[in-house]
Amino acid sequence: KAGVTQTPRYLIKTRGQQVTLSCSPISGHRSVSWYQQTPGQGLQFLFEYFSETQRNKGNFPGRFSGRQFSNSRSEMNVSTLELGDSALYLCASKRLAGSTDTQYFGPGTRLTVL
Amino acid sequence: KNEVEQSPQNLTAQEGEFITINCSYSVGISALHWLQQHPGGGIVSLFMLSSGKKKHGRLIATINIQEKHSSLHITASHPRDSAVYICAVPYSGGGADGLTFGKGTHLIIQP
Numbered sequence: 478k479a480g481v482t483q484t485p486r487y488l489i490k491t492r493g494q495q496v497t498l499s500c501s502p503i504s505g506h507r508s509v510s511w512y513q514q515t516p517g518q519g520l521q522f523l524f525e526y527f528s529e530t531q532r533n534k535g536n537f538p539g540r541f542s543g544r545q546f547s548n549s550r551s552e553m554n555v556s557t558l559e560l561g562d563s564a565l566y567l568c569a570s571k572r573l574a575g576s577t578d579t580q581y582f583g584p585g586t587r588l589t590v591l
Numbered sequence: 592k593n594e595v596e597q598s599p600q601n602l603t604a605q606e607g608e609f610i611t612i613n614c615s616y617s618v619g620i621s622a623l624h625w626l627q628q629h630p631g632g633g634i635v636s637l638f639m640l641s642s643g644k645k646k647h648g649r650l651i652a653t654i655n656i657q658e659k660h661s662s663l664h665i666t667a668s669h670p671r672d673s674a675v676y677i678c679a680v681p682y683s684g685g686g687a688d689g690l691t692f693g694k695g696t697h698l699i700i701q702p
Contacts, residue, residue, distance in 0.1 A: 510689050514632075520692040522682045533682060533689045536592070565632050574688055580624070582634040 478503060481570050481583035489589045495556040498586045502549050502570030509551040510580065511543060514565040523566075526551055527574040555588075563590045593618040597678050597693030605701055610665035612696045614678030617659065624679040624690065625652050625663050634677075637663070668700045 482501045490496050502509050511523040522535035526545035543553040549570075555562055565587050569580040594617040604610060614623070625638040638645050638652040640661070645652050649668075654661040665672055675695040682689040 508688065512690075519694050520677065520679075520690075522689040522691055525688040527688070535682065535689065567632075567634065569634075575621075579636050579639050580690070581636065582626075585632045587632075 481568060481581050483566075483568055483583040483586050485586060486584065487587050487589075489591065490558050491591050492558055492560060494558050495554065496558060496588060497552055497554045498566055498568075498588075500551045500553075500568035500570075500583060502551070502568075503581055506570035506572050506581070507549050508571045508574050508578075509545060509549065510569045510571075511551070511553050512567045512569065513537075514567060514585070515561075515563075520567075523553065525574075532574060558590045560590050562588065564588060593620065593680050593682060593691050595678055595680055595691055595693040597696055599696060600694060601697045601699075603699045603701065604668055606669060608668050608700075610668050610672070610698065610700075612663045612676050612678075612698070614661045614663070614693055615659055616661075616678075616680045618680075618683075619656075619659070620680045622681070623654055623661050625661075626677040626679060626692075628675040628677060628695070630674075637676075665698075670700045670702050673698055673700050 508527045510525040514520045524534045529545045545551045565585045567585045569582045571578040596615045622641045628634045649666045651664040677695045678693040679690040682691045
């Protein structure tokens with residue numbers, strides 16, 4: 478069974494631009510979560526989607542948004558990029574909503590903002 | 592929001608040593624996760640546990656729900672165990688989705 482895939486793997490943008498990252502969960506998984514990892518703050522929760530609905534959201538500004546499609550694929554968007562948005566963005570999938578289920582992480586998208 | 596404290600932040604040990612990493616959290620949870628991250632970023636889920644103890648090979652994870660504390664042990668450590676180990680709990684506690692993470696323990700096992 479294929480794992481979680483994320484595209485693109487690497488991305489370079491300039492301040493003020495916007496970016497869209499994509500995540501394809503493991504087949505049959507309907508829950509997708511997004512996380513940001515930086516050297517200073519570590520791993521932080523962005524949001525979680527299940528059946529096309531956002532179920533929970535972390536403490537990030539409204540410039541960070543996401544959505545999930547009917548095939549469970551998910552995208553996250555960051556508008557008006559800032560230097561501090563440079564990070565590794567990870568998504569993780571699991572079969573069902575609810576925390577008593579193993580999350581499987583993708584390889585991440587490394588975003589650099591210049 | 593659940594808060595997670597993990598210790599130690601850095602640990603260097605000799606091959607064969609017994610390793611313990613500790614994790615404490617602030618809000619009652621339904622399950623706690625131990626994750627492993629190697630250089631390059633890939634994260635692997637090692638354990639998810641809600642009570643007692645789990646064992647997988649040389650790795651053992653324990654949790655005390657009343658004390659809001661978990662430990663990850665590595666027996667007979669090996670250089671290939673060198674990685675960052677991260678404890679994670681539900682972001683909002685209970686059964687809510689999304690995880691909040693400890694800062695991680697950077698483990699180096701020297702031959």
